[in-house]
Amino acid sequence: MxxxxxxxxxxxxxxxxxxxxxxxxxxxxxxxxxxxxxxxxxxxxxxxxxxxxxxxxxxxxxxxxxxxxxxxxxxxxxxxxxxxxxxxxxxxxxxxxxxxxxxxxxxxxxxxxxxxxxxxxxxxxxxxxxxxxxxxxxxxxxxxxxxxxxxxxxxxxxxxxxxxxxxxxxxxxxxxxxxxxxxxxxxxxxxxxxxxxxxxxxxxxxxxxxxxxxxxxxxxxxxxxxxxxxxxxxxxxxxxxxxxxxxxxxxxxxxxxxxxxxxxxxxxxxxxxxxxxxxxxxxxxxxxxxxxxxxxxxxxxxxxxxxxxxxxxxxxxxxxxxxxxxxxxxxxNLPAESAEKGGSAPVDGAVKVTALSHEYVAGRPVLRDVDLEVRTGERVALVGASGAGKTTLAKVIAGVHTPGSGSIALGGVDVRELGPAGVRRAVTLISQEVHVFAGPLAEDLRLARPEATDEELRAALARVRALEWADALPDGLATVVGEGGHRLTVTQAQHLALARLVLADPPIAILDEATADAGSAGARVLEEAALRALEGRTGLVVAHRLPQAATADRVVVLDQGRIVETGTHDELVAAGGRYAALWEAWSDSRRESADDEAPGKGLDPVGSATPAG
Structure with a gap:
């Protein structure tokens, strides 16, 4: 960290x-x-x-x-x-x-x-x-x-x-x-x-x-x-x-x-x-x-x-x-990560977290006794103030961090049985810090699936609505991008990451504020692309924008490393708890922004960064 x-x-x-x-x-x-x-x-x-x-x-x-x-x-x-x-x-x-x-x-x-x-x-x-x-x-x-x-x-x-x-x-x-x-x-x-x-x-x-x-x-x-x-x-x-x-x-x-x-x-x-x-x-x-x-x-x-x-x-x-x-x-001389311990493979995209705790510094827990179940194909938004533990929970589930205590099961199999390589096959994590590797765009995409054909690459780009700008590049998919080549915008780089997600085709996908750096207009485009990329798989979304959480199947609210609320957007707003307070604060900020906006400026109807982090 x-x-x-x-x-x-x-x-x-x-x-x-x-x-x-x-x-x-x-x-x-x-x-x-x-x-x-x-x-x-x-x-x-x-x-x-x-x-x-x-x-x-x-x-x-x-x-x-x-x-x-x-x-x-x-x-x-x-x-x-x-x-x-x-x-x-x-x-x-x-x-x-x-x-x-x-x-x-x-x-x-x-x-x-x-x-x-x-x-x-x-x-x-x-x-x-x-x-x-x-x-x-x-x-x-x-x-x-x-x-x-x-x-x-x-x-x-x-x-x-x-x-x-x-x-x-x-x-x-x-x-x-x-x-x-x-x-x-x-x-x-x-x-x-x-x-x-x-x-x-x-x-x-x-x-x-x-x-x-x-x-x-x-x-x-x-x-x-x-x-x-x-x-x-x-x-x-x-x-x-x-x-x-x-x-x-x-x-x-x-x-x-x-x-x-x-x-x-x-x-x-x-x-x-x-x-x-x-x-x-x-x-x-x-x-x-x-x-x-x-x-x-x-x-x-x-x-x-x-x-x-x-x-x-x-x-x-x-x-x-x-x-x-x-x-x-x-x-x-460091030992490599441990190999898989068993031959088990996830049977579906379900995620089960039981009594999970984690700390970066001894005596200062970031997650405390977290219990969470996500059904196969369900899209869950993780919401909370900055420092609530959203990103840490996402990274522990993705295998970036080893949990301090508790257990995690992916598709009915404990992650300790899957091993690091098995977890990576089951879960793909996309953060806002995506990287564009230097080389042809097609080879950048094939990092997710080396054997993919050009037709499959184009299909993945089309699914996340990125094929139009990819075809408009000087040499199409053969255009050299990254350092020393054609520089992609923040939105295009995230499109590329989402297309890789489609090609990798994991049963579980985690998006950690993957639209945060794109600006309001770019965030709307990427949120639509993320929804299309998550189709047919279990999705965990660390929500940077509350409207993004509002469209999820379920919202999980974290506060100081614990899950304090869970339910649909409408249920949580009606309950008048922590999420309702965040939603009200965001709504007030949008109204103030609308009052300050001059006519004809094209006000963003869904907003930019939110207090939810």
């Missing part, structure tokens, strides 16, 4: 994998690509080793010059330098390509595994975490890993190999050069430890803060009409400002840590280079090595600056990518 003022700590965020779990998952993915991994490492090692020949060749040239061997003696070393450069460039290109291919393959596996598991998570688990948490993982976290795979991974691999093989080269020249180079290592190791201790928690917090910010953006923008209606603009602006400030402050903390990290690395470089030059001077002075060898050693150490800095700099990206990878693996 995502309330307008929910704090990120109030949400049960989806888990993040531990370092051990992340490493185990990474190894498991690499095991499936051993040949590609071996080829990439082999080519990169060969290319790095070839590149290390440059320093000895330059040192040899120095010795030739010192010995005054003449220009002809320089020909072979210079030719070898050109050959080394070409060979190094070719192997580096091939090796980088193989590493990038390996990285993209692993990234695709991570992404597919994440999506596969996310789509099979229990719905109440996703709702408890909030949409922003899941969205931030599938967008910003995946983008962070992709950036590291495409840019950081090849560079990191080359740099790490260069460091290792260069140290081997220094040992081959003279072991004392290696000792001099290693004098910089304590400073570098301490710098890395200093950085990791401070950076890892900051990056992890930043990812959570980013998820909280996205959740608030989705909550505020998606419910902008409700926010405006209840004058919560300043409250939501303050929430957005606070969560934006939190994400910004964490980013600045990370930047401060990176700056301190590199200032320490510069100190290590100074110590190492000074030690290398001093060692070279002493060894040349004592006749232990030639000037060319000392030159080669100095060039070797100088050539370590960029790889070491690149490797340590990429730790910054690795920390961010590692945090993102752990968030994806955390979801991938």
């Amino acid at each position: 995502s309330g307008t003022g929910t704090r990120p700590t109030d949400r049960a965020l989806l888990p993040t994998a531990t370092g051990t779990e992340s490493l185990a998952a990474f190894r498991a993915m690499l095991r499936g690509h051993r040949l590609l991994t071996f080829a990439a490492v082999t080519v990169l090692v060969a290319g790095t080793a070839i590149g290390l020949l440059t320093a000895p060749l330059l040192g040899h040239i120095v010795d030739l010059v010192v010995e005054r061997r003449g220009s002809q003696a320089l020909t072979l070393p210079l030719v070898l330098l050109v050959v080394v450069a070409l060979a190094r460039g070719a192997t580096a290109a091939i090796g980088s390509s193989l590493v990038a291919r390996l990285g993209e393959t692993v990234l695709a596996a991570v992404r597919e595994q994440f999506i596969e598991r996310a789509l099979r998570l229990p719905l109440d688990r996703v709702e408890a975490a909030g949409s922003g948490d899941l969205v931030s993982r599938v967008t910003s976290d995946v983008s962070m890993i992709a950036k590291s795979v495409r840019q950081a991974l090849p560079e990191f691999t080359r740099s790490a190999l260069t460091i290792v093989l260069t140290l081997v080269g220094l040992a081959v020249l003279d072991w004392r050069f290696l000792l001099a180079a290693l004098l910089a290592m304590p400073v570098q190791v301490l710098s890395v430890r200093w950085y990791l201790r401070r950076a890892a928690p900051v990056y992890a917090e930043h990812r959570v803060a980013t998820g909280a910010l996205q959740h608030q953006l989705l909550d505020s923008i998606g419910g902008v009409r409700t926010v405006s209606a209840f004058r919560l603009n300043s409250t939501h602006a303050a929430l957005l400002e606070g969560r934006s400030a939190s994400a910004r402050d964490l980013a600045l903390r990370g930047l401060h840590i990176v700056t301190g990290f590199f200032s320490r690395l510069n100190l290590g470089e100074f110590i190492g280079l000074a030690a290398m030059l001093g060692t070279g001077f002493l060894l040349v002075d004592s006749g232990s090595v030639s000037i060319g060898t000392a030159t080669a050693a100095a060039l070797y150490f100088h050539s370590l600056f960029n790889p070491i800095n690149a490797t340590l700099f990429l730790i910054d990206d690795a920390q961010s990518a590692g945090a993102s990878f752990a968030r994806l693996i955390g979801v991938s």
Whole structure:
């Protein structure tokens, strides 16, 4: 449940994998690509080793010059330098390509595994975490890993190999050069430890803060009409400002840590280079090595600056990518929703709710001992003030939430026997937050029934009176809609959802304020479409407009999580209870609206939003 003022700590965020779990998952993915991994490492090692020949060749040239061997003696070393450069460039290109291919393959596996598991998570688990948490993982976290795979991974691999093989080269020249180079290592190791201790928690917090910010953006923008209606603009602006400030402050903390990290690395470089030059001077002075060898050693150490800095700099990206990878693996490791426990199937569209209670926060029940029976084919409207529990009851019946206590039977079968998949086949829930998937309109419809023919798609659209506008699209049912395509109106998007309902053909349908965002004229069109979509099936309608409840077979009134009235519209108005008070309040608001309306404006005869919520 995502309330307008929910704090990120109030949400049960989806888990993040531990370092051990992340490493185990990474190894498991690499095991499936051993040949590609071996080829990439082999080519990169060969290319790095070839590149290390440059320093000895330059040192040899120095010795030739010192010995005054003449220009002809320089020909072979210079030719070898050109050959080394070409060979190094070719192997580096091939090796980088193989590493990038390996990285993209692993990234695709991570992404597919994440999506596969996310789509099979229990719905109440996703709702408890909030949409922003899941969205931030599938967008910003995946983008962070992709950036590291495409840019950081090849560079990191080359740099790490260069460091290792260069140290081997220094040992081959003279072991004392290696000792001099290693004098910089304590400073570098301490710098890395200093950085990791401070950076890892900051990056992890930043990812959570980013998820909280996205959740608030989705909550505020998606419910902008409700926010405006209840004058919560300043409250939501303050929430957005606070969560934006939190994400910004964490980013600045990370930047401060990176700056301190590199200032320490510069100190290590100074110590190492000074030690290398001093060692070279002493060894040349004592006749232990030639000037060319000392030159080669100095060039070797100088050539370590960029790889070491690149490797340590990429730790910054690795920390961010590692945090993102752990968030994806955390979801991938979650158990999927439980399978069906029995072979029973609903015999009809009846709904029976017995002693149902539910709470989102312990000690604060939203539903209390609800008993409700809906006959097959009956259309029941759920009415009540905001917060009465209408939507929660609808979602519990639809299987989005697991009831805290009590039981629900669909078509005579307990939902615990049906399992989540069985409940989804028996019940279809349509809310006001429908989604238009990017792609051809026909494929969007076929999400409800993949094997549906074009004739069946057209019949479903015709049933909800949407065929006329669908045919008027530039390419008819082949028109690309959604993101990057033809943008559908709110009314058209709800038409699309109702047509999917017709194609899915469940015995039970629940409409949760499915006409709320369409405006008065659009709501009238959608209410007629909803009635046609519900024909032949049991319907539960969370009524946003009281005239919608008035046309139902039965009205159920909720107040503070309990059913306080039930009956037909006429019976409840005559009874003078809670529903009658709501109806009178709505009627008064319409009369006041009619008095204020100028002649000729085309007054909406049935009204817009009602106090019933």
